[in-house]
Amino acid sequence: MRLTRYFLPVLKENPAEAQIVSHRLMLRAGMMKQATSGIYSWLPLGFKVLRKLENIVHEEQMRAGHHPMLMPTLQSADLWRESGRYDDYGQEMLRITDRHGRDMLYGPTNEELITDIFRAHVASYKDLPLTLYHIQWKFRDEIRPRFGVMRGREFLMKDGYNFDLTKEDALHAYNRHLVSYLRTYERMGLQAIPMRADSGPIGGDDTHEFLVLAETGESEVFYDAEITELKFGDREIDYSDCAQCQAVLEEFTSRYARTDETHDAALFDAIPEDRRRVARGIEVGQIFYFGTKYSEPMGATVQGPDGKPVPVHMGSHGIGVSRLVGAIIEASHDERGIIWPEGVTPFHVGIVNLKVGDAEADAASEELYAALTAKGLEPLYDDTDERAGGKFATMDLIGLPWRITVGPRGLKNGVVELTSRRTGESEELSPDAAVDRLVQIYAPHMVRGL
Ligand SMILES: Nc1ncnc2c1ncn2[C@@H]1O[C@H](COP(=O)(O)OP(=O)(O)O)[C@@H](O)[C@H]1O
Ligand SMILES: [Mg+2]
Numbered sequence: 001m002r003l004t005r006y007f008l009p010v011l012k013e014n015p016a017e018a019q020i021v022s023h024r025l026m027l028r029a030g031m032m033k034q035a036t037s038g039i040y041s042w043l044p045l046g047f048k049v050l051r052k053l054e055n056i057v058h059e060e061q062m063r064a065g066h067h068p069m070l071m072p073t074l075q076s077a078d079l080w081r082e083s084g085r086y087d088d089y090g091q092e093m094l095r096i097t098d099r100h101g102r103d104m105l106y107g108p109t110n111e112e113l114i115t116d117i118f119r120a121h122v123a124s125y126k127d128l129p130l131t132l133y134h135i136q137w138k139f140r141d142e143i144r145p146r147f148g149v150m151r152g153r154e155f156l157m158k159d160g161y162n163f164d165l166t167k168e169d170a171l172h173a174y175n176r177h178l179v180s181y182l183r184t185y186e187r188m189g190l191q192a193i194p195m196r197a198d199s200g201p202i203g204g205d206d207t208h209e210f211l212v213l214a215e216t217g218e219s220e221v222f223y224d225a226e227i228t229e230l231k232f233g234d235r236e237i238d239y240s241d242c243a244q245c246q247a248v249l250e251e252f253t254s255r256y257a258r259t260d261e262t263h264d265a266a267l268f269d270a271i272p273e274d275r276r277r278v279a280r281g282i283e284v285g286q287i288f289y290f291g292t293k294y295s296e297p298m299g300a301t302v303q304g305p306d307g308k309p310v311p312v313h314m315g316s317h318g319i320g321v322s323r324l325v326g327a328i329i330e331a332s333h334d335e336r337g338i339i340w341p342e343g344v345t346p347f348h349v350g351i352v353n354l355k356v357g358d359a360e361a362d363a364a365s366e367e368l369y370a371a372l373t374a375k376g377l378e379p380l381y382d383d384t385d386e387r388a389g390g391k392f393a394t395m396d397l398i399g400l401p402w403r404i405t406v407g408p409r410g411l412k413n414g415v416v417e418l419t420s421r422r423t424g425e426s427e428e429l430s431p432d433a434a435v436d437r438l439v440q441i442y443a444p445h446m447v448r449g450l
Contacts, residue, residue, distance in 0.1 A: 022329035023148030038145025038153030048346035077103035106139035133160030170313035175245035189341020198261035211281030338399025354407035
């Protein structure tokens with residue numbers, strides 16, 4: 001992409017309405033624009049990040065054996081009457097009446113809809129286990145939408161639903177989700193800690209929330225510092241192996257880590273004092289096992305091995321995809337702007353041509369652009385005639401992890417400059433070597449997509 005052709009409406013001033021850094025930076029970097037309270041348009045740069053996150057989520061869900069699909073945003077109220085949640089859900093649910101006077105709603109979540117699909121098409125235990133998921137916009141009429149995409153009214157969520165014959169199988173599905181979530185967040189450059197949580201309106205016994213530590217987080221969290229040393233890394237995992245998945249769950253949940261809702265002071269105080277941490281966190285996902293809470297009232301049964309109908313055991317599992325854009329920025333920025341982790345950056349590298357109009361600088365920039373593109377990398381080429389300081393400031397603000405600076409002086413010696421956004425360190429090397437270096441850096445982060 002060439003900056004002269006792009007739509008990147010960066011703001012010079014700090015928008016007054018933004019209280020936290022991610023909200024401020026998303027507006028300043030031209031990633032989004034508020035449409036109305038708690039509802040945002042995603043401008044091209046923000047949309048690219050959102051798509052990257054979606055692709056990572058898809059890859060990791062499919063790797064775990066879960067099937068992507070797409071359910072609508074609008075649902076019929078009748079299904080929610082069957083589960084008993086139509087009245088329970090309260091004012092967060094946006095209720096709509098169509099021209100025929102039928103009660104509809106903008107889905108805040110999809111347990112009812114998926115259970116209806118399941119009961120229509122699955123009749124035998126032989127078709128289990130089954131996990132279906134989608135990434136779709138949700139609407140919750142939050143009383144106090146704030147912090148930009150962090151607590152919106154309309155927001156993008158991955159929600160997945162498992163259907164199993166027994167509680168034991170459903171707990172394996174729970175563990176599979178926990179493992180796949182650990183991988184997902186790490187690929188996004190985040191540490192998200194699974195913490196024992198409260199089940200709220202979804203109901204159920206087992207639930208963990210995944211929290212990214214950040215001062216601006218809405219949840220108060222209590223944890224054993226040892227937990228922050230755990231990494232899933234690139235270890236192999238066989239998702240069909242129950243013992244392996246269970247072992248990961250135990251490894252990542254055996255130390256104390258809870259949100260304020262489930263905090264137990266006595267247990268916490270049993271941890272050695274120097275390891276006790278009280279902090280704040282952003283909830284970026286949650287997994288639930290809730291058994292037959294929906295399958296029983298909605299009649300989602302399968303024929304068991306003995307021929308008798310049994311209600312299926314279910315769970316639901318959510319990732320806050322649009323919230324993650326803000327969470328990543330909260331976890332990774334400095335006073336000059338965003339610092340994207342390599343796995344989610346909207347462009348892989350910025351090319352700054354210091355002297356647009358200089359034949360050599362233009363040619364070298366164009367060649368770099370072509371060479372990077374040929375290697376499957378996406379550069380953002382600043383081919384504007386703005387002065388160097390302004391170009392650097394924009395690149396720093398939008399946070400691309402790498403920048404190549406091309407100028408007549410360097411080119412005389414056959415070099416360009418490769419700069420890390422994170423460390424600020426620069427290195428002079430030939431254009432070919434710069435391309436090779438970037439190919440190496442990004443090799444582990446290339447996403448196949450859906
Ligand atoms: N209002 C919101 N704005 C943005 N993301 C949200 C919002 N509500 C929930 N999410 C994201 O969706 C994920 C799954 O939702 P869920 O656990 O059902 O939400 P909650 O815990 O708020 O009831 C949450 O972990 C969070 O990351
Ligand atoms: Mg939650």
